[in-house]
Amino acid sequence: MMVRDAYDGMKDRDSKVVEFKHPKELEAMLDLGLNKETSDDSLLKICQDIIKYSVKTGHPRFFNQLYGGLDDYSLGGSWLTEVLNTSVYTFEVSPVFTVMEKTLLQKMLDLIGFTDGDAIFTPGGSLANMYALNVARYKRFPDVKKTGVYGLPKLCVLTSEKGHYSMKKGMAFLGIGLDNLVNVKADDKGKMDVQDLENKILQVQSEGKMPYLVNATAGTTVFGVYDPLDKIADICQKYGLWMHVDGAWGGSALLSKTYRGLLKGIDRADSMTWNPHKMMGAPLQSAAFLTRHKKLLPECHSANAAYLFQQDKFYDVSYDTGDKSIQCGRKNDCLKLWMMWKAKGDVGFEKDIDNLFECSRYLAKSVKNKEGFELVVEPECTNVCFWYIPVSMRNQPRDADWWQRLGKVAPKIKEKMTKDGTMLIGYQPDGERVNFFRMIISNLEIVKADMDFVISEIDRLGKDL
């Protein structure tokens, strides 16, 4: 019943997205301390508070992150996942989900064009990107697994300056180092500048470094831009570099005949990150690393633990997936996604994805037509980035001081919307662009009226600033 309340609170547009309290207030209000045993009644009361003060990420007005929504099939799948509590490392203890993962990942591989490839679920896109850094390094220098990077030339990786920060985390974690991550310029739309990519490759080579991977992005984090994959594939081919595509966010466009062209050239990549917990609406966590190279994952990641991957089992142990992963125990991340897909079918999913893209185009148009709103870039994915200009700042010369003042508007509106709890939208600066809103359209239940609401609500909150 309690869970039912939480569920209903998600779906009702008139309920609050957030009931904000400052950290210290919340700590004082919630009875979280662990010590004595607690009666069911008291626990239920605390749970009501937990629900009340949690942000409703499934609410149709939660536009804050690259995920959102709450699909009934998917929720059923994730509840069953919790009951069955399966660790997906061997067929022995995970028979159904081993073959289900295989089916699901093959479906994704086929959509990319990696028909004879291999794939695995990872706990999030950052780790999937790190898988790319690791398997590409291993492909080029198989000895690295044994010797480490000590004997290797100074590796480097090229990524767009608009790419995701997980590349930084990965370079540090994998022992290659942040200094060896080379930022490629983006053009004014936010797309990787392919000429600069080639220049940078030549430049680092002339410095004695060895580029080995290019990280292209399909749906950048802020602008939602798709890098020109076909042209990047040409460069990667020319210089013999591994081409990874971080499609954690924008990869789901592959489900749509109308929008999959945004990823033209993806079938020429070596690997891809794709998070169904983002645009496809599966609950966290559902993220996959997919590669065209069939035997690389187990070769690169295996440790052949005798206690787990016994070779004298009575079934076909080639089904055991554990040694493809850098994890040991691995949560079943496939059932919830499979449930949605099985229920909707390809056509249903396509409609959902198309709707998100159409809403973003509709919103971008509204932004362009509405006084006080200004689009930062034309949307490619379903991110809509815009400034809001309060009445007092309109029709003024846009000098440095004006921009500086504008940079304080988004945080102020964000504060007001959080306190009112009517919706949540993120903001950030980008390079020389001062703080602007990054509106994310990801909840599969969003309709155009929600876009109208965003416009009127921002106007309400901000016009008098």
Added chain:
Amino acid sequence: MMVRDAYDGMKDRDSKVVEFKHPKELEAMLDLGLNKETSDDSLLKICQDIIKYSVKTGHPRFFNQLYGGLDDYSLGGSWLTEVLNTSVYTFEVSPVFTVMEKTLLQKMLDLIGFTDGDAIFTPGGSLANMYALNVARYKRFPDVKKTGVYGLPKLCVLTSEKGHYSMKKGMAFLGIGLDNLVNVKADDKGKMDVQDLENKILQVQSEGKMPYLVNATAGTTVFGVYDPLDKIADICQKYGLWMHVDGAWGGSALLSKTYRGLLKGIDRADSMTWNPHKMMGAPLQSAAFLTRHKKLLPECHSANAAYLFQQDKFYDVSYDTGDKSIQCGRKNDCLKLWMMWKAKGDVGFEKDIDNLFECSRYLAKSVKNKEGFELVVEPECTNVCFWYIPVSMRNQPRDADWWQRLGKVAPKIKEKMTKDGTMLIGYQPDGERVNFFRMIISNLEIVKADMDFVISEIDRLGKDL
């Protein structure tokens, strides 16, 4: 209702733990293909099959892995987790779970003795162990984050030959290399030989390598042995090495006044891995990396992404935890554990853990007293390792051929128990010891009668071999 069936099937001792089918049979039987949309009725039927053919990890006769059981509070917590679908990176979108994690992790830190430390949930113990490899490396050589390991002396890590294989995966993934993982001998009980540890440190130093971390284990994977932490701490102190304790499995003994002495010296370690999804019975995934060093996690892992960790937010952003992690989106792994702990209290949890240890001692005694059973090592954690000797092999000279034949007994019994579905117990060889059963007592609902069942069932399945 369907989920209810799955739940009931878990709890009933007379129901099957597994309804085994070979991989290809299962692929042929289950309608998993994704393409067309599916009616709710058909989907429900497929779900019944999914439940039927899934291994019941919550069943009281599932002894196969280092986890098991299904606690009602925890399940409630995980279902609510799925509804709220929170990503724990900022207080902004995860207010409740940010402060809940803080409370929960502080509780765990206090139990270890890292009162002023820091901690974070990770997707499994393997990644927590990798966190240790990374933060210890950063502590010693802060430049590694920028420069990679290129400019560093040849690092190496020492671990017991009985330690977990995630150390191997970590050494490869972090670019240090398997060759630089040094196995320390274990004594005949399976404990790290501290004299050999010191010898190996001196040896690798004389080879020009730089040991920087010792990985001790609290509850080894197969034997469940606790390394002598106090003595290892002495050595680490003497040579200035980071002491990590992999307590993924056996760390939960800290909850028991009777058994926490097994970890004597843990408060002198630099870091610890501890998986509540193992002995504490929280559903997958619940694993934590905990360290005594307060500011190390954010310093080592931060990337300061401007779009997510805005510094001009209106609340105290020191609460944002995302930059402590190598992930970006991070599943809420705390609520389910918090629910159990809040409901049971410390005393309730202690009783549960004590019961598991008592069952293991009871089983070990039965094994010693029962003809045809032979204990491999005396249990320390709740692993009970034993051989079963079929009637036809008893009272024979134990020559090489005899042992070789004995090595085939456990796989054969395992096949029979799997096909009968009455219980599941793992087996493996270890060094020169041929295949033996590794019985894991982890399900908090286990009682001594289940131990009696194990003895009689193995006897039934194996006596005529």
